[in-house]
Amino acid sequence: MKVAKTSKVENKTKNKNKDYLLFKGCLIPTSLPYMEVAARKSLEILGVETTETDDFSCCPDPVGIKAVNELTWLSIGARNLSIAQELGKDILTLCNGCYETLKETSHYLTEDKNLLEKVNEILSSIKRKYSGNSVVKHIAEVLYLDIGPDQISHIIKKPLYGLKVAAFYGCHLVRPSEIMNFDDPENPKSLDELITALGADSVPRMRKMLCCGAPLLGVNMELSLKIAKENLDNIKESKADCIVTLCPFCQTQFDRNQQVVERKFNQKYNLPTFYYPELLCLALGVDIKQLGFNLHIVKVDSALNKII
Numbered sequence: 001m002k003v004a005k006t007s008k009v010e011n012k013t014k015n016k017n018k019d020y021l022l023f024k025g026c027l028i029p030t031s032l033p034y035m036e037v038a039a040r041k042s043l044e045i046l047g048v049e050t051t052e053t054d055d056f057s058c059c060p061d062p063v064g065i066k067a068v069n070e071l072t073w074l075s076i077g078a079r080n081l082s083i084a085q086e087l088g089k090d091i092l093t094l095c096n097g098c099y100e101t102l103k104e105t106s107h108y109l110t111e112d113k114n115l116l117e118k119v120n121e122i123l124s125s126i127k128r129k130y131s132g133n134s135v136v137k138h139i140a141e142v143l144y145l146d147i148g149p150d151q152i153s154h155i156i157k158k159p160l161y162g163l164k165v166a167a168f169y170g171c172h173l174v175r176p177s178e179i180m181n182f183d184d185p186e187n188p189k190s191l192d193e194l195i196t197a198l199g200a201d202s203v204p205r206m207r208k209m210l211c212c213g214a215p216l217l218g219v220n221m222e223l224s225l226k227i228a229k230e231n232l233d234n235i236k237e238s239k240a241d242c243i244v245t246l247c248p249f250c251q252t253q254f255d256r257n258q259q260v261v262e263r264k265f266n267q268k269y270n271l272p273t274f275y276y277p278e279l280l281c282l283a284l285g286v287d288i289k290q291l292g293f294n295l296h297i298v299k300v301d302s303a304l305n306k307i308i
Contacts, residue, residue, distance in 0.1 A: 018146075019049040020092035020137070021084045023102065026058050027248040028094055034292025035248060038277035039094050039139055041291075045284050046147055046155075050092065055083050059098040062172060063215045066101075074115070075122045077105030078130040082123065090135035092142055096247035099138040100172035100180065106134040107179045138173060139277065140246050141182055144190045149197035157285035159199025160307045165279075166240035166271075167191040167202050168231075168254070170247040171211050185209070194276060195244060198283040200307075205238035207231075214249040217257075228253050229261050232269045242272040242303040244279060251275055256297050272300040282307065 028035045043050060059077060060066075066073040081102060084091050093099040109116040110132035120129050137145075143152070169188050177185035186209060192202040213227030232254070235243055245251045255273040262268055273296070281291055288308065293300050 018090065019051055020142070021087060021089035022050040022052050023056060023059070023080070023091050023093045023098055025093065025095040025098040025248070027252070032248050032251060032275075032295075034278070034295045035094065035251065035275045037290070037292055038275055038281050041286050042277040042280045042284060043139070043142075045281075045286070046143075046152075048092075048142060048146070051087070051089055053083060053087065056080050059095075059101040062097050062101040062104065064218075071118065071122075073101070074105050074108060075119050077101050078109060078119045079123060079126070079128055081106055081134045081136075082128045082130040084134060085131065090137065093136065093138050094248075096138065096170045096172035097249060099136060100175075102134070102136040104176075104179055106132065106136060138182070138246070140173065140190060140194065143194055143276075143280075149193045152194070152280070153197040153199075156198060156283040158283055158307075160279060160283055161199045163200040163279075163303065163307050164203050164239060164241045165195050165200045166205060166235040166238055166243045167195055167208075168212065168243055168245045168250055169209065170245065170250045171209075173246055191244070191246060191276065195279075198279055200279070203238045203240045205240070206234045210234075212247075212250040212253040214253040217253075224253075225257070225261050225264055228257060229265050229267070232258065232261060232267070232271065235271060236269055240271070241306060242274055242300075244274050244276050246276055248275075254298075258298050270298065270302060272296065272298050272303040274300070274303075 024036060057076060057080060059080065060073055091102060109119060109130060116132060123129055169191055174180050174183045174185045174188050183190045195202040210231055211227060212231060213224040216224035243254050251273060258269055258271065278291060
């Protein structure tokens with residue numbers, strides 16, 4: 001195993017936040033680097049230390065791969081979890097899908113010893129073993145539970161007053177609720193409270209927990225875009241200035257595919273879509289030039305002009 005790299009930063013919130021093993025997943029480092037930049041910068045400012053390893057693979061995907069071969073899905077997930085166990089670290093993910101896969105894998109293999117034995121038989125071919133009982137947290141969980149909206153609201157430097165935000169949780173952050181055990185699966189509040197902690201307004205809307213539609217892109221694009229349209233229609237009706245996500249797949253659906261929806265259905269939305277740590281960075285006083293807003297497909301100027 002390659003030696004882990006640790007990023008030690010001054011704990012500017014005076015919290016005793018633990019050192020997490022950062023699990024970046026596939027989509028963020030390969031296609032959405034601005035999400036990684038914002039996550040890193042905000043975690044550093046908030047005093048959350050992260051360790052990295054080059055040994056992680058794809059999580060893998062909690063929809064497609066799980067549906068094709070669940071044992072393969074569990075085995076790859078267990079391999080990743082075994083790396084964290086070997087390093088003695090809890091995992092921090094930046095992606096809802098990675099969060100669900102790793103947390104579910106830990107749950108299933110901790111509860112079912114026969115299944116764990118099957119997985120470890122597979123892992124033995126690469127000289128690895130998993131023992132269960134891993135701790136996996138999403139970045140939203142760390143921000144909401146380890147630090148908290150109240151503390152965030154007290155340390156921000158540039159409140160985002162006047163910005164109306166549509167909070168988009170995505171499916172995998174809170175479901176299945178008996179395993180994720182983070183927030184209410186039907187009416188979650190964590191992201192809304194993290195948004196208001198920045199001084200912005202989290203606006204209510206219809207069908208808040210509707211899937212973004214991204215998992216269907218490779219199977220039924222027509223249906224995927226219809227679901228995206230319904231979300232965009234509801235968000236537009238709410239008078240939100242922008243969308244805030246916690247997931248790279250939701251981010252892709254509403255940023256990269258928003259123009260596809262507009263062309264297909266002859267609509268115009270112009271809804272900038274941000275990953276929550278991007279807005280957090282702005283409120284914490286990070287220079288806008290250090291963030292990758294130029295990499296967004298939907299121009300973000302209409303939202304930024306309200307707060308900068």
